[in-house]
Amino acid sequence: MDHSGASLINLTRYPIHKKGSERDAVLKSARENLDRDGCAVLKGFLTQDGIAALTAEAESVAENGHKSFNRTNAYFTKDDPSLPADDPRRQFFDRSNAFIPADNFRKDGALRSVHDFDGFDAFIQDCLQEEKFYRYADPLADVIVNMASEGNGFPWHFDTNNFTVTLAIQNADAGGAFEYAPGIREGDENFDEVKHVLDGTSDKVTTLELEPGDLQLFRGRYSLHRVAPLRGDRPRYVAIFSYVEEPGMVGSPERTEQLYGRTLPIHWERQAGHRADAFID
Numbered sequence: 001m002d003h004s005g006a007s008l009i010n011l012t013r014y015p016i017h018k019k020g021s022e023r024d025a026v027l028k029s030a031r032e033n034l035d036r037d038g039c040a041v042l043k044g045f046l047t048q049d050g051i052a053a054l055t056a057e058a059e060s061v062a063e064n065g066h067k068s069f070n071r072t073n074a075y076f077t078k079d080d081p082s083l084p085a086d087d088p089r090r091q092f093f094d095r096s097n098a099f100i101p102a103d104n105f106r107k108d109g110a111l112r113s114v115h116d117f118d119g120f121d122a123f124i125q126d127c128l129q130e131e132k133f134y135r136y137a138d139p140l141a142d143v144i145v146n147m148a149s150e151g152n153g154f155p156w157h158f159d160t161n162n163f164t165v166t167l168a169i170q171n172a173d174a175g176g177a178f179e180y181a182p183g184i185r186e187g188d189e190n191f192d193e194v195k196h197v198l199d200g201t202s203d204k205v206t207t208l209e210l211e212p213g214d215l216q217l218f219r220g221r222y223s224l225h226r227v228a229p230l231r232g233d234r235p236r237y238v239a240i241f242s243y244v245e246e247p248g249m250v251g252s253p254e255r256t257e258q259l260y261g262r263t264l265p266i267h268w269e270r271q272a273g274h275r276a277d278a279f280i281d
C-alpha cells in the first residue's frame, strides 16, 4: 500500500500543506470551536486508505501494547479522608488500557507518514495557537496508539496537559463515545457540577461519536471528560500525538516504566533539568 502522507490524509478537505484561503477557512473553524468549548474535531481527516493503513499497522503491533491498570479520581490525586465521602475528589474509578509505544511505528509506516507529513505539526500549532510548540522528543512516546477493549477505559478526568491531539483509528463494536463537560472548571473547581457529572445527573455533558479517521484537538485541563465504557470484542485504537513547550523533553524513568513497561537510556540521561510530567495524561 502507498504510505505517503498525501494518500493517507484527505488533503482535498484539509489542505494543511498549502497556505491559502482554504487552509485559512479550516483554521478559522477549528479555532472557533476551540475557543467556544475547548474542542475541535476534523471529521474525516484521513482518507479511506489512511484508515485502512493505520488500522492494519496498529493491529500488526498490538501485541506490543503495555497494559496498565490503576484506580484514580478525576484529579489523579490521592484519597483525602478528611473530605466528605461524596466529594468528587473521593470518587475513584478503574482506569485500564494499553499503550503501544512509539518505537513500534516505523518511519516508513502509516502513522509516521501522517505525523511527518509536511505541514502537519505547523497546522496543529496554528489551530491551537500555541507559541511554544515542540514535538515530544521521547522515542517511546512522541506518537503512540492507545488500545482499549471491553472492560478497559478512561473514566472521568481532567488532563494534566494543556491539550491533546488524537486521531481515531478504530472504534469498539459499541460504546466509546467521547463525553465532556466544556469548561466546567474554567473559573474555579466547580465541585458541585463536577459531582453531577460523576453521578450521571449533569446536563452539561456533550457527547461526541468520533469515527475512524477523525482528528480531535482537545483542551482537557478545564473540561472534565471520559471515554464511555466499551463493548464487544473489537479493540478501540486511538493515536495520540504529543507536543510540549520545550525542545528535547522526554518522560521521567518512573512514568515511562509505568506507561510503556520499559525505559531507554535517554530517559535516565535526560532526567536532570527537564520537566518530567509532560504526558498526555
Ligand SMILES: O=C(O)CCC(=O)C(=O)O
Binding pocket: 146, 154, 159, 164, 166, 178, 220, 225, 226, 227, 238, 280, 281
Ligand atoms: O482516548 C481518547 O479518546 C482520549 C483519552 C484521554 O482522555 C486522554 O488520553 O487523556
Ligand SMILES: [Fe+2]
Binding pocket: 157, 158, 159, 164, 220, 225, 281
Ligand atoms: Fe484526557
